[in-house]
Amino acid sequence: xxxxxxxxxxxxxxxxxxxxxxxRNLFSDSGVDGLMKFTQNFAIPCLLFRAISTLxxxxxxxxxxxxxxxxxxxxxxxxxxxxxxxxxxxxxEDSVAIGFCCLFSNSLLLGLPITxxxxxxxxLTANYAIIAIHSPFCYGLGITVMEIVxxxxxxxxxIPAKVLRAMFSNALILGITLGFIVNLGSVALPxxxxxxxxxxxxxxxxxxxxxxxxxxxxxxxxxxxxxIFFVCAVSLGLHPVIVYSxxxxxxxxxxxxxxxxxxxxMAPGVNxxxxxNMYGVAQRVVASAVLLSTALSILTIWxxxxxxx
Numbered sequence: 457x458x459x460x461x462x463x464x465x466x467x468x469x470x471x472x473x474x475x476x477x478x479x480r481n482l483f484s485d486s487g488v489d490g491l492m493k494f495t496q497n498f499a500i501p502c503l504l505f506r507a508i509s510t511l512x513x514x515x516x517x518x519x520x521x522x523x524x525x526x527x528x529x530x531x532x533x534x535x536x537x538x539x540x541x542x543x544x545x546x547x548x549e550d551s552v553a554i555g556f557c558c559l560f561s562n563s564l565l566l567g568l569p570i571t572x573x574x575x576x577x578x579x580l581t582a583n584y585a586i587i588a589i590h591s592p593f594c595y596g597l598g599i600t601v602m603e604i605v606x607x608x609x610x611x612x613x614x615i616p617a618k619v620l621r622a623m624f625s626n627a628l629i630l631g632i633t634l635g636f637i638v639n640l641g642s643v644a645l646p647x648x649x650x651x652x653x654x655x656x657x658x659x660x661x662x663x664x665x666x667x668x669x670x671x672x673x674x675x676x677x678x679x680x681x682x683x684i685f686f687v688c689a690v691s692l693g694l695h696p697v698i699v700y701s702x703x704x705x706x707x708x709x710x711x712x713x714x715x716x717x718x719x720x721x722m723a724p725g726v727n728x729x730x731x732x733n734m735y736g737v738a739q740r741v742v743a744s745a746v747l748l749s750t751a752l753s754i755l756t757i758w759x760x761x762x763x764x765x
Contacts, residue, residue, distance in 0.1 A: 467569045468754055470662060474669025488670035492726075495667055499660035500564060501631030502653050507584045508635025509645075517585050520706035525586050525716045526593055528698035532690050533559035533597060544683050546738070548605045553731060553738040554683060556598040557745055558690040562725035563590050565664050566753070571718050574761060575711070582715035588636075591628045591727075598731055606735075671726055672750060675743040687724065687745035692756045696721040700763075714764050721760045723749035 477483035536558030540551035561567065563586060571583055603618050624630065638645065699720040703713045724746050732742040 466573065467566065467665065470665040471669040471672075471750075474666035474671075475673045476669075477666075478670040478673040483670060485670075485674070488667055491663055491667040492671060495660060495664035497627040499656050500664060501627045502656040503660040504584075504587065504628060504631040505635040505638075506650075506653050506657050507580075508588050508632055509638040509643075511581070511584055511588070511635075511639065517588075518582070518708075518712060520708055521582055521585060521703075521712045521716055522589070524702035524706050524708060525699055525720060526589075527702055528695050528720055529559050529561070529594070530597065531698055532695045535694065536687065536690055537601070539686060540683065544680070544686065546683070549602065549735060550738040550741075552598065552602045552605055553728075553735065553742055554687060555601075556594070556731045557687050557724045557728040557742045558695070559598065560594050560725050560728045560731070561691065561695060561720055561722040562750075563587050563719045563722060565661070565668050565725065566722045566750075567719040569661050569665070570722075570757060571715055574718070575714055579711050579714060582712040583719060586715065586719050588632055591626060591632065594727075595626060595629070595731070602735055668726060672747050675729075675747040680741060683741050684745045684748055687742075688749040688752055691724050691745075691749055692721065692753055696756075696760060710765050717760060717764060718757070721753070721757055723753040 474483070474488070478485065478488060533555045535555075537551045537555030540546040540554040541548060544554075546554065563583070568580065568583055568587075572580055599618070624633075637643070696717050700713075700717045703716050708716065724742075726746060729739065729743050729746055732739045
């Protein structure tokens with residue numbers, strides 16, 4: 457009960473404030489759009505840039521950590537895709553979007569603040585290592601498969617350019633890329649610039665959580681409930697179980713184990729809806745799955761906090 461009160465509820469209360477503010481017309485839809493645009497295009501890229509630019513790459517980028525997490529993520533993507541296609545009888549394009557929703561855990565807006573509150577700021581090194589390639593990996597996999605599906609009967613030569621163009625128009629990936637350039641190039645940044653970036657960083661997570669609450673208010677649990685509950689089961693159940701098993705098999709250190717499993721245990725992020733909306737497929741199902749799984753994750757995160765050392 458202490459973990460629920462001290463770790464999880466403060467994060468979800470901020471999210472709830474945003475939900476209630478939009479519900480009661482205290483905060484407009486256009487305000488939510490502006491706030492999410494600020495956080496996703498500016499504040500969170502600054503957070504990722506700052507984290508990656510100062511990250512100890514040798515300590516953070518543990519192959520066992522990354523393989524444990526991303527093997528689980530990729531397994532859930534293909535499990536979602538094939539189940540949606542064969543068992544739930546969705547179109548191929550819908551199935552890719554549903555698979556992406558099973559793949560894309562909310563590593564930033566939920567994973568970071570909950571891990572920080574549970575284990576402290578020093579525990580976030582492995583989180584940042586996962587996040588550093590999270591968007592490139594997930595978008596790379598999802599966009600590649602979607603473009604292959606959509607390119608049926610056309611030349612596959614154009615697919616790589618489409619994938620790269622879609623990925624590098626994403627502000628999160630740009631922030632990560634610039635962070636790697638500064639880190640690997642040992643670029644000395646002026647202190648006044650660092651202070652300005654740090655101001656943006658401090659606004660990132662609370663503003664994003666509040667905005668996420670407003671975004672979730674727009675979605676109603678509609679559509680095929682079988683698909684929605686299937687996504688919840690894969691993202692909240694299968695994903696962390698696979699990662700926990702692989703992390704144990706790879707004998708991960710306790711901090712890395714915590715970060716990997718807690719990140720995998722997060723509900724699908726709003727980027728799942730962004731992906732579905734980008735291709736105009738399965739938007740209602742994905743939006744409903746994001747909303748329902750975010751609510752259910754309060755309980756599943758609590759359970760994992762009790763399981764992890």
